[in-house]
Amino acid sequence: MNDGARWKTGRLSVTLYDFFVQNRVLARPAARLLWDYDIRHLHQAIAAQDPSALTLDIPCGGGIAVRDNPRHVGVDLSWTMLTRARRKTKTLLQADIYALPFPDSIFDLCVTYNGLHCLPDPATAVHELTRVLRPGGTLRGTTLVRNTARRTETLYTFMRRQGIFGPSGTLTDLRTWLTDADLTDIHLTPNGAMTGFTARRPRPR
Template identity: 40%
Template sequence: MADLRERWKRDRLTAAVYDLGVQSYPVAWAGGRALWGYEINRLWKSVGELAGTPDDSVVLDLPCGGGTSFRALSRGRRLRYVAADLSETMLDRARAQAAGRSLGQVRFVRTDAGSLPFADASFDLVTSFNGLHVFADPAGAVAEFARVLRPGGTLRGTAVVTGERRRGDLLVRALRLTGTFGPAGSADDLESWLSPHFDDVEIETAGSVAGFSARRITP
């Protein structure tokens, strides 16, 4: 899936249009319902849970996109927060968001989810909102998330899944052809990626989107 990675590395227009749509509530609400049968408030609720992350936690947000999750952060929080993405365009937009919100605790890293430049057990929390379906190797990305999480740490996110709605499946196929989506997978596939590395796995589908959370298995 080299072409997929290169697309997200270099395609500034796709990244900018996607981020504008997600950051605009009316667009995200209408697009979520029309394209995926999904209420965008579900995403914002999950993102909002970041506000309850204990101080001094180490958090990885990948893909951070244009800083979608920053709305749940507040100035002065003692979080060590790493915002990572493959797209330099997304990182530029996220940097602007962080500066506008005075979030000095955010560090930015450009990386591929399949090969993270972090040591084992580096993070207390990994979030991956709207990410797995655009990764070239979602199972490999989940394994990397598990590697960098400390035992007992949490993975939380959302992903487009197949097998829930015909319209959603057709759209996934079309986006694969454009080089925008990766192989994606069903909710069962998502569980199979998580279960070797995590317990307390919870997956809830709404339309063609699955919200998930899981706890890193403690040896």
């Protein structure tokens, strides 16, 4: 199975992932054990989102960051994830992150939580997210990065062989993806094998 293909076609693995990530009692020890990550950082980032901002949430998964708000658009490639997210909102769409069905410069905020490391080509995905982001808008997300520790790197390699993860990259690669998309005000917050990031699409001078 190709990089990340299991997220599109899988059902059991997708459902199990969504169950754990949305169960705060289980998610905290699991994230710490697997990736040495304090998942409260993710919850804080989600809570800080402006509900008035026109927001693209991709991959929205089962709806961990989804809000019942018509200005929050959840997008995923997996029907299984979208079916689970429908418990929270109907503002959902199945689409490919590499070819978003939106015009240029429309969203105030694009969020991509725990998604880039599942993709075959995260750099291209960042460029596409930037395309639909209005000047002055913000891209925010979290992603696993490579080469943080031997144990997590071994686990990452195993997950990639199972078709669950893509190639991802290091912390330096993540900064390069954002910079090459002409994003500015880049802030990276590493925590274990996970890194949170924010960046802004600059306004024309």
